[in-house]
Amino acid sequence: MEHDWNIDYKQAVKLQKKLAAKVLLEDSFGHIHRIGGVDVKASRDGYLYCAVLVFTFPQLEILQKQAIKRKAAYPYIPGLLSFREGPAVLQCFERLKTRPQLVFFDGNGFMHPRRLGLASHMGLLLDLPSIGVAKSKLLGQFREPKNQKGSYTLVKDAGQVIGAALRSREGTKPVFVSSGHRICLQSAIKFTLNVSQYRICEPTRQAHNFLAKAF
């Protein structure tokens, strides 16, 4: 079922390509009334902290909060973020009494060199629809979206649309949205806008705030 996490760069890249072929880029879910937000942070003394919050949708009332702490066993390498944060995310999900029906991640999904960013990787292993919302760009070309909430431009790489630069709030830099698993880009953009009050969408923003005071 779950694969090995302690593998070198070469093997990790190979595994990403293999898993990317299993990702579904189409909507594969019913009525969504429960969503989740995930965030991971690292401390200088070598620990990772992960929080998963579950909310009602679209009301966004908090149903559950879970957080875990564990030693970081993998370094941060651009393109291999899921190998560093993935184990912590899965461990935190095991603590959930009720799983969300759609999950937001702080990072990318399809907008990735091998098209398997953290959101796609986790969505696949958890078998849950997922969306990646990154605060900065990992790769791709795009033009600045208009300064109006909801405005977006497509991000492309290798002649392919990999995600969108979305203005989640007027007067702020755009966020980078991409499909994680079991959802198309248009739906990912729509859901992200529906849960964005500030620049960072509520699910991950609140997971981040929770981590700031959870330990």
Place this chain on the structure above:
DNA sequence: GCGACAG
């Protein structure tokens, strides 16, 4: 070789 590089 040079620049870029999620968190």
Place this chain on the structure above:
DNA sequence: ATCTTGTCGC
């Protein structure tokens, strides 16, 4: 991500 206070602006 982390190191870190005040400060400029809506």
